[in-house]
Amino acid sequence: MFGGGRKDNKDDGKSLSSVVTPENPPANKKGGSNLTGFDPEGLERAAKAARELDASKNAGAAIELIKTQEVTKQHEAASKRAEMEAYSQQQRSTNIEREGEEARKTLEAQTQHERHRAEYMDELERKRQVDMLNAQKYMQEEQLKKQEEMVARQEQMRRKTAEHEASLKTKMELARAQAEADGRIRQERENHDLILDKLKQEAIERRDTVLKSIKDAGTMLGEGLQSYLDDTNKLRNTALTVTGIAIGVYTARTSIGVTGRFIEARLGKPSLVRxxxxxxxxxxxxxxxxxxxxxxxxxxxxxxxxxxxxxxxxxxxxxxxxxxxxxxxxxxxxxxxxxxxxxxxxxxxxxxxxxxxxxxxxxxxxxxxxxxxxxxxxxxxxxxxxxxxxxxxxxxxxxxxxxxxxxxxxxxxxxxxxxxxxxxxxxxxxxxxxxxxxxxxxxxxxxxxxxxxxxxxxxxxxxxxLPGVEERRQMIAMYIDKYLIKPPGWAKAVVTDGIGPAEIEMAVQMTDGFSGRSISKLAIAWQAAAYGTDGAILDKDSFFKTVEHHKQSMSVKDNWLLEAEQRARILTLDA
Structure with a gap:
């Protein structure tokens, strides 16, 4: 029994060894599984194994074992099928990503190509514009040159015409002057004798008149001088009078000079003193x-x-x-x-x-x-x-x-x-x-x-x-009080609208570089800006506009001084 059993077991082993399992794959590889992993030869093997098992004593156990093995085989096939499906899905995802990457690279290449193409077209358009502008400039220069040549020719023609007219006019004037001179000469020649006779008569009359006047004057002076010299008292009085006049004139001139210098030194003012x-x-x-x-x-x-x-x-x-x-x-x-x-x-x-x-x-x-x-x-x-x-x-x-x-x-x-x-x-x-x-x-x-x-x-x-921040703050406050709040004389006080400590502090910062005189003029400018309105009102806008205007004026003056210094330095170097 036991031997039979062992024999049966051998037979069963032989029969079982012929059963296809995952650990014992079939020798024939040609009939492989299909795409889904299902092997149709398994049914044939199962049927053959079933017939062999029917002849065996342990057929029931073998059938159960085969079923179990077949279920295991089916599970393994299903697992491989799932793996294959996951692998296929992964391959599809990879292919999709690869296709997307290729599409992105293609799009980038197209974009870069379009950009290069646009840049190239823009460069061509710029070159075309530059060439067009150069051509227009050349045409304008040629046209301007032609106009200048035409104007020069017209000016030359006008100058030649003017010179010709002046030459003709000069010739006419010379001819007229010559004709007038010839006429006067001819007239003088015709009247020469009459004029000479007239001049001789006038000279004779003038000579007789002068001689008679001299004779009368000499006679009167001689008689008067003879009478004066014969009178001794008159001679003495004349000498005393002339001497007294000379002494008085000299004394007056000296005293006046001394007195003038004394007054000028004591009460006057030298011409140099302003x-x-x-x-x-x-x-x-x-x-x-x-x-x-x-x-x-x-x-x-x-x-x-x-x-x-x-x-x-x-x-x-x-x-x-x-x-x-x-x-x-x-x-x-x-x-x-x-x-x-x-x-x-x-x-x-x-x-x-x-x-x-x-x-x-x-x-x-x-x-x-x-x-x-x-x-x-x-x-x-x-x-x-x-x-x-x-x-x-x-x-x-x-x-x-x-x-x-x-x-x-x-x-x-x-x-x-x-x-x-x-x-x-x-x-x-x-x-x-x-x-x-x-x-x-x-x-x-x-x-x-x-x-x-x-x-x-x-x-x-x-x-x-130049004053610092604190000094400018004090100056601005002082001049605002002097010219705006309490102006001198009968001037009207200025009404400040919207100008408080913050605005004054801002003006202090804006007047960096101002001198005391500049700040004084700035306050006077504020006063003038207020007097330019109805009611003498100085608002915030006018306040800061006046400061900006004075800063610009100071900048222009500084530039002028700098240019003057540079010119003086150049002149010094040249000298």
């Missing part, structure tokens, strides 16, 4: 009320030398010390120190000189350096008159020379005339020693041009710079 605080008869006649007020207030002094002047704190302190020192120098009758005020125009140099004179109790006189050069040879005489006049001041005199560099230039580097050199030498002679009678204050925008001898006479130099 303005002075000293009393003069001419000034009293021209301005009686202001002169009288000043004479009444001669003993009063200004307490603040920097009144009305806004400066930097360090400069303010320096000038205050100078004012106090000058006042004490006058009180102690010590020699005065000479000052040089230099800096940009409109920074307060002249204002400080005036206030310094009032504060120290000195008289002041203002002259400009440009007035000396035109005097020529008379400059030396006028300078001596100026310093003689300065020494006659009982209170002491502050002599302020504005634009001093125009006269006191360096003799070594600047070409000056002999008269200017003599005037400079005379000025240096009169200012070479210390004096308690007058004080020199020089003001200049270009102190580097001064002669070294003059710089040696300067005891202290003060630089006036």
């Amino acid at each position: 303005e002075t605080s000293r009393f003069s008869l001419g000034q009293l006649a021209r301005q009686p009320i202001p002169t009288t007020k000043r004479l009444i207030g001669i003993g009063t002094q200004e307490k603040d030398a920097l009144k009305g002047i806004v400066l930097r704190p360090d400069l303010d302190s320096q000038l205050t010390k100078i004012a106090v020192s000058t006042a004490n120098t006058k009180k102690n009758k010590a020699p005065f120190r000479h000052l040089l005020l230099h800096g940009a125009p409109g920074t307060g140099k002249t204002m400080f000189a005036r206030n310094l004179a009032h504060h120290s109790g000195l008289d002041f006189a203002i002259l400009t350096g440009g007035d000396i050069a035109p005097l020529g040879r008379d400059a030396v005489t006028e300078l001596h008159k100026l310093f003689d006049w300065a020494k006659t001041s009982r209170r002491g005199l502050m002599l302020f020379i504005d634009e001093a560099d125009a006269f006191l230039q360096n003799r070594e580097t600047t070409k000056i005339s002999e008269d200017q050199r003599n005037a400079l030498n005379a000025f240096l002679f009169r200012t070479g020693t210390e004096s308690n009678q007058f004080m020199m204050v020089y003001a200049s925008n270009q102190p580097a041009q001064f002669d070294p001898a003059l710089l040696d006479r300067v005891d202290e130099m003060v630089e006036f710079e």
